[in-house]
Amino acid sequence: MSSREDDALAQAAVAALIRQLELAPKPGLPDPRDLGARATRRDHRALRWSAKALEPGLAAMAAAARRTGAATPELRAELGAIGRSTEHSVGLAGGGHRGALWVLGLLVAGVALEPAAKGAEVAAAAKRIAAYQDRGVPRRPSRGSSVSAKYGAAGARGEARAGLPHVRRALDALGAARSAGTPEPQARLDALLTVMSTLQDTELLHTAGPLGLRQVQAGARGVLEAGGTASEAGRRALAELDADLQDRGWSPRGSGALLAGALFVDSLPVPVPVSSGARDRSSNSRMQHP
Template sequence: MSVSTLIHAPLPLAHWLADAAVDALIDEADLSPKPALVDRRGTGAHHDLHLGLMHASALALWPCFKEMAEAALALGEVGLPLREALGRIGREGERAMLATTGGVNTHRGAIWALGLLVAARALGEPGEDASAVAARAGRIALIDDRFAPRQPDSHGLQVQRRYGARGAREQAQSGFPAVLGHGLPQLRASRSRGAGEQNARLDALLAIMATLDDTCVLWRAGPQGLHAMQQGARAILDAGGSASLAGRRRLRELDASLLALNASPGARRLAGGLPVPR
């Protein structure tokens, strides 16, 4: 076999999916300027995170995503064996993440969301659209993992009890409605207007932020913070999006508002799994 053949040989599907998942996490971290989030400008509302740490964490998760895809390919169907395999692999991935970051939670939510999507895509057919992959991911997420540790006092569950907000788990179980109903349509609309890829992706994130009952923001800043996030994101889009001068000014205002409230949007976890087909 020639060197040229080796270089151009197609990657196994599990490797390709792991590459795509890690690329998504790195692209999400690099996307700037994100309101109150780690990006190329700084650490946002976080004191224990920085861009280099986000990159290192994403790269450390490559084996996790590859093994999730391989498990889906080996088992071949949605069911309890696959759900529990994904849970086990995800917990191993979380340990690898924490070892890399010195105990800082950089991507726990992304392991859940992207892991489901990687497995769902591995089970699908070439050329499937995002809604089919998301629906299959939702079916996987609805299955109870008997071995998952129970965390009755987690921040997400406390917020759900206090405010009735749906968290990342429910978003996944419903087939990622915030992504399909708001993020992807806005991404396509901004692209069609010639906003440029970075601005289109920012607009997609903002469209999710404008509608999501974000449990991370509710935990940090309560209903006041959630209202500031949703209304601020909507104001940017109404002003013309992040590619417009008026939208950029609104974006700076939202950034300052959320930083003052110490509110860091968890919507990035969903946007990190956003498919970006051309």
């Protein structure tokens, strides 16, 4: 895998994140309706802009995995250092996407280790990387780790060490919805709700507590049980869930990050752009040898 391929993986990961951002209506999550941060307190345009700041860091993560060639403690430490640097860059660009950086970084590194991997194989490669401790992590616990310890939730770290089961669930939901003829936007919304229905989202636990988390999970299941977002009953249930989460200020951010990861894995294999010089050489070759 070359640096050009690392760049292509990073671009595909950011494109998946932007596809997640563009999806609407997402209950409690920023989407194109939030052009002025009206409801979720996150400006959709600013989030699209800052998403692009992830690209150099994700390319560096792919390059680190490619150079190392195996899931090792050293690779885990390097990915952690790159991630912290990338968080700073994203903060300068407007902030956001911390959860997506964690998920996409592991998946991009997993693909760099296993270029032919798809679906669950990519998640398995990410699991092997996440099995190691990040030796450079700051000693002060993050909010997510504190919430995980308080409520016994898996959290982002536990999700990764389990092989990103909610990324796999989202991929299964996408496949099932497409097989049933569901339009792509609704298939992606159904995948998001599938994640929301079971994920122990530490952001929700922090803002809403265990009862609030269960209420959101039940609301997501209700949309799916009503027929999904492509059905009239499902759309009504989705609108009710969306209005409730907006009113309460509850945001299932972990689900959004995991959907972005699923959309990235769904896009594999990533085509590598051909450089202009290579295109010119190819064109000249065809001209000389018809």
